[in-house]
Structures are given as structure tokens and as C-alpha cells.
Amino acid sequence: MTWLTWRQFRAQAAWVFGGVAVFAAVLAATGPRLAELHRTAGDQFFQLLSSSYDDLYLLGALLVRAVPAVIGVFWGAPLVARELETGTHRLVWNQSVTRTRWLAAKLGLVGLAAVAATGLLTLATSWWCVPIDQAIAHGGDAPGFPDRLSRMIFDSRGVVPVGWAALAFTLGVAVGIVLRRTVPAMAATLAGLAVAEGVMSILVRPMLIAPDKVTVPITADNLQGLRNGALSVDFDRHSAWVVAERTLDAAGQPVPLPPAFTNCMQSGGDPNVCGAVLGKLGYRQETTFHPAGHFWPLQWAETGLLLALALLIAALCLRWVRRQPA
Amino acid sequence: MTAVLRAQGLGKRYKQRWALADCRLEIPAGRVVGLVGPNGAGKSTLLNLAAGMLTPTTGTIEVCGGRPGDGAAQLAKVGFVAQDTPTYAGLSIEDHFRLGARLNPGWDDRLARDRIRRLGLDPAQRAGSLSGGQRAQLALTLGVAKCPELLLLDEPVAALDPLARSRFLDDLTEAAAELELSVVLSSHLVADLERACDHLVVLVGSRVRMAGDIDELLTAGQQLTGRRPTLEDLVLTALEETR
Numbered sequence: 320m321t322w323l324t325w326r327q328f329r330a331q332a333a334w335v336f337g338g339v340a341v342f343a344a345v346l347a348a349t350g351p352r353l354a355e356l357h358r359t360a361g362d363q364f365f366q367l368l369s370s371s372y373d374d375l376y377l378l379g380a381l382l383v384r385a386v387p388a389v390i391g392v393f394w395g396a397p398l399v400a401r402e403l404e405t406g407t408h409r410l411v412w413n414q415s416v417t418r419t420r421w422l423a424a425k426l427g428l429v430g431l432a433a434v435a436a437t438g439l440l441t442l443a444t445s446w447w448c449v450p451i452d453q454a455i456a457h458g459g460d461a462p463g464f465p466d467r468l469s470r471m472i473f474d475s476r477g478v479v480p481v482g483w484a485a486l487a488f489t490l491g492v493a494v495g496i497v498l499r500r501t502v503p504a505m506a507a508t509l510a511g512l513a514v515a516e517g518v519m520s521i522l523v524r525p526m527l528i529a530p531d532k533v534t535v536p537i538t539a540d541n542l543q544g545l546r547n548g549a550l551s552v553d554f555d556r557h558s559a560w561v562v563a564e565r566t567l568d569a570a571g572q573p574v575p576l577p578p579a580f581t582n583c584m585q586s587g588g589d590p591n592v593c594g595a596v597l598g599k600l601g602y603r604q605e606t607t608f609h610p611a612g613h614f615w616p617l618q619w620a621e622t623g624l625l626l627a628l629a630l631l632i633a634a635l636c637l638r639w640v641r642r643q644p645a
Numbered sequence: 646m647t648a649v650l651r652a653q654g655l656g657k658r659y660k661q662r663w664a665l666a667d668c669r670l671e672i673p674a675g676r677v678v679g680l681v682g683p684n685g686a687g688k689s690t691l692l693n694l695a696a697g698m699l700t701p702t703t704g705t706i707e708v709c710g711g712r713p714g715d716g717a718a719q720l721a722k723v724g725f726v727a728q729d730t731p732t733y734a735g736l737s738i739e740d741h742f743r744l745g746a747r748l749n750p751g752w753d754d755r756l757a758r759d760r761i762r763r764l765g766l767d768p769a770q771r772a773g774s775l776s777g778g779q780r781a782q783l784a785l786t787l788g789v790a791k792c793p794e795l796l797l798l799d800e801p802v803a804a805l806d807p808l809a810r811s812r813f814l815d816d817l818t819e820a821a822a823e824l825e826l827s828v829v830l831s832s833h834l835v836a837d838l839e840r841a842c843d844h845l846v847v848l849v850g851s852r853v854r855m856a857g858d859i860d861e862l863l864t865a866g867q868q869l870t871g872r873r874p875t876l877e878d879l880v881l882t883a884l885e886e887t888r
Contacts, residue, residue: 320747322744322747323744323747323748326736326743326744327733327736405734406729406731407731407732407733408731409698409731410731410733410784411744411748412698413696413698413720413723413724413725413727413788414744414745414748414749414791415717415718415720415721415748415749415750415751416717416748417716417717417720420717642700644698644699
């Protein structure tokens with residue numbers, strides 16, 4: 320079974336691994352220069368970085384996020400759907416190998432390749448980004464380099480991409496078994512992944528481990544202004560991921576912002592001046608956030624959840640394929 | 646006489662429609678069986694049930710002493726060439742042989758290569774570039790070289806021109822005799838079966854109408870009418886009785 324799986328898969332494998340190798344080569348060529356600059360530039364690091372490093376940083380983030388989707392769409396969805404569509408399942412299911420073993424071999428080999436390709440890519444990207452992460456962690460002001468805890472970057476770092484690759488691949492296979500057509504299965508897989516990623520980053524990830532909470536009195540100094548109609552207050556935690564914020568009155572109850580303040584801000588007032596009103600009322604700002612130290616615990620928790628989901632879907636695939644009418 | 650296929654009360658329903666109902670059938674070993682009937686009579690359904698590609702809604706079916714599709718050993722005993730003779734378009738004939746060799750413990754590689762050589766095909770050719778008849782021959786070769794006890798063929802000649810059709814059938818009878826295979830072959834054309842088969846099963850409207858050795862059926866027909874009927878007459882009578 321391994322031979323047949325490999326024979327059917329090798330061309331698709333070459334494309335993805337080729338792409339990963341090319342990008343890894345670009346990172347390998349530019350990484351040492353980045354590390355050198357970090358050693359010598361000190362506080363001037365981000366000022367001295369040319370914009371091509373910023374482009375590479377964002378491109379890398381995009382690629383690491385895209386590869387699991389590509390794997391789900393181009394490796395996962397056609398894996399069984401193409402056989403069902405072209406009728407070759409009736410050839411291969413009538414050899415002396417059970418459907419369960421047939422699919423298990425496919426899931427095993429291609430799944431392993433999916434994890435390996437994404438693992439290599441995230442390893443290379445994370446290595447390349449080490450100087451930038453260190454500079455951000457030491458308080459550097461880094462315009463154009465979003466923090467690794469941010470929604471934009473989190474899924475492109477550490478071990479999480481491997482979890483996404485496993486989920487995307489098995490999801491693609493499952494959708495292919497259900498829809499029995501390659502192209503609709505590819506589209507549905509992509510849509511499903513977009514939804515899954517949204518649900519994960521907005522609803523699930525903030526709660527994967529208990530976030531921290533701080534309440535600080537609002538003062539003229541820490542008030543930064545309005546963000547999306549709510550107050551933004553500096554609570555003195557560097558590169559934290561803010562999950563929720565609310566304003567409390569002197570009694571500790573959540574309150575809307577007083578009109579005196581919003582009017583003052585809307586008429587173009589300085590936050591520091593307008594904010595004096597809030598300080599006098601004894602208002603405080605409660606912020607729920609994940610500190611920088613939660614990066615790895617969140618990474619492992621999300622990866623574990625994704626891998627568990629992938630295993631569950633793989634088990635469903637095996638079950639469905641056993642019952643699949645020809 | 647051992648039965649290679651035994652069905653009792655066998656039925657298969659798709660949503661509201663019964664594709665096969667209350668099928669009672671016993672097919673002796675060592676025959677080349679023609680399964681004949683109009684389109685939609687349930688021929689494909691019966692063959693797919695026998696291969697384990699479908700599971701019955703009612704009743705039981707036993708093939709080569711086991712439940713169809715139940716484990717690798719059972720799969721090894723039954724060869725199935727599905728309708729439209731599917732092959733992997735991107736793989737060469739050679740690749741198909743490697744597939745056969747790796748997925749079947751009883752694979753006879755020499756048999757497969759001899760057949761393809763006799764047919765004048767180049768093993769390096771991709772299946773996607775073969776003609777319909779050549780593809781059917783490749784699918785048949787895979788089915789035969791697996792060395793099953795029973796070979797099921799679902800309308801294998803439907804897509805072939807008359808010449809390819811007669812070659813395919815001659816080839817099949819030869820292989821069956823040589824390897825002592827039991828074969829069940831479906832078609833809606835009696836002429837196809839006449840040259841290849843020695844046993845006949847007539848399916849009409851999802852039910853079995855007639856089953857038996859062709860010689861015996863013809864003799865029985867002769868006793869009834871005083872004149873030895875042709876196979877065509879016999880089948881037509883069976884079909885018309887149901888009107």
C-alpha cells in the first residue's frame with residue numbers, strides 16, 4: 320500500500336516540498352545577516368532594518384499560514400474524492416487489501432508528509448525570527464513587526480502550524496469522502512478552514528488557558544485614547560495580547576463612558592485633558608490579557624486541540640470509507 | 646456440487662427503489678455464468694453485492710464460503726472488474742502490475758505480462774492513453790492475474806466495438822478454462838453470452854427469472870415445444886413471461 324500511495328502522491332509532494340525548500344533557502348541566506356545586525360545594533364535594531372526584512376517577516380507569516388491550507392486543499396480533498404470521482408476506488412478496493420488498510424496507509428503517509436513539510440517551514444521561520452522576537456521582548460518599538468502573540472502572527476509560529484496542517488489534511492479527506500467530487504471538496508475544505516481559523520483565534524484561543532486580569536485607575540498619564548469606541552489604557556505589560564477590556568466605576572461595576580468624556584473626545588480634545596473627568600470619578604480600567612509568557616502554553620494547548628480534532632476526523636474517515644457504497 | 650455464490654432472500658434498496666428483491670440464487674463452481682437482463686434489472690447490484698462493494702438491505706449472500714468484502718482473505722478470493730473498467734489514467738501498465746503484485750498475495754506476474762504481450766501492448770504505456778478495449782483488457786488482466794476463485798465482470802464489453810468484444814470474450818473463456826476460474830459476466834446482449842457462457846441467470850425487474858446450465862435449459866425448452874430453441878428465444882421467453 321505504501322508504494323501505491325507514494326506513486327500517486329509524489330508529484331503533489333514535490334510541489335509543496337519544493338516550495339518549502341525555496342523559502343527555507345531564502346531564510347537561510349538572510350537569517351545570519353539579521354542575527355548579526357541584532358548583535359551589533361543594540362537599541363537601533365528596528366531602525367536599521369531595511370524594509371525587505373519587514374516584507375520577509377510578513378511573507379513568512381503568510382506562507383506558514385498558507386501551507387496547511389494548501390495541504391488541505393491539494394493533498395487532503397482529492398485523496399479519496401478523486402478515486403470516487405474517477406471510479407478507481409472500485410479497482411483498488413477489489414485488491415486483497417481492506418478499505419481500512421488502504422485509507423490508513425494513505426492517511427498515514429500523506430499525513431506524515433503534511434506534518435513534516437509544515438514542521439520544516441515553521442522551524443525555519445521561527446529560527447529566522449528569533450532576533451526580532453528578542454528585540455520585541457526587550458521592549459523595542461517595532462512598527463511593522465506584529466508581536467508573535469498577536470492574531471496575525473500566532474498561527475505562523477512555533478508548533479501550531481503542524482496542528483493546523485494535520486487538521487487541514489484530515490478535514491480535506493473527510494470533505495472529499497462526503498462530497499465525492501474533487502473540486503467542490505477543495506472549495507469546501509478551504510471555506511471550512513477559514514471558518515475554523517476564525518473560530519479558533521477569536522473564540523477558542525483566548526480561553527485555552529486562563530488569561531490574566533489587571534485593573535488600573537485611569538489617570539491622565541495612562542489614558543491612550545479611544546479604540547473602537549472603548550477606552551484604551553496603558554496597563555504597563557509589554558507585548559501582551561489583550562483579549563477584553565472594560566471600564567469600571569468607583570464601585571467596581573462596568574459602566575459606559577460618561578457623555579462629558581465622549582463629547583470632549585469627539586470635539587477633538589486631548590485624551591489627557593478629557594481623561595481628567597474619568598480620574599475624578601474614580602473610574603478604573605479592567606484588562607483581560609495573555610502576557611508574553613503565555614506564548615508557549617497557548618501554542619501547546621492549541622496544537623494539542625488541533626491534533627485531537629485531526630485524529631477524530633481521521634477515525635471518522637476510516638469509518639465512512641468502510642461504509643461507503645460503491 | 647459446491648456453490649461459488651449462494652444468495653437467500655437477498656435484496657438491495659436505494660432510498661425508495663428496490664434494485665434487487667428477494668433474490669434466491671445458487672451458482673455452481675467452475676462455470677462461466679452469463680447474467681442477463683434488461684437495463685436496470687439489478688445485474689450490477691447483484692455483482693456489486695457479491696464483490697462486497699455494496700451491503701445487502703435484506704437477506705444473505707455467501708461468496709466462496711465467506712461474506713463478501715469481509716477482510717483481506719475474502720477479497721483475495723474474488724476478482725471484480727467493475728463497469729467502465731476503471732484504471733488509473735496517470736499510471737502505466739507496468740505501474741498497474743506493481744500495484745497488483747503489492748496488493749495481492751496470489752499475484753501471478755508472468756500471467757499478467759504474457760497477456761499484455763499477447764495483446765501487443767507496451768507496458769510503459771499510460772492507462773490514460775489506452776483505447777476503451779485495451780483498458781478493458783488491462784482491467785481483466787488485473788482481475789485474472791490476482792488468481793481469484795471467482796471473477797465477477799460487470800458489463801465488461803459494453804464499451805467495446807464488435808471485434809474487440811469478440812476478442813475479449815474468447816480471451817476470457819480461454820483464461821477461465823486455463824485457470825479453472827469461476828466467472829460471472831453480466832450483459833444485456835444475449836449474443837455476447839452465447840459464445841462465452843455455459844450457465845445462465847436471467848434477471849428481470851429486480852428478480853431472478855431463470856437460472857441453470859444452458860444445455861439443460863435448452864433441452865427443457867425442446868421438451869416443452871418439440872423444437873430446440875436458441876438461447877435468444879429462451880431469454881426472450883423468460884423476459885416476456887413477466888409482462
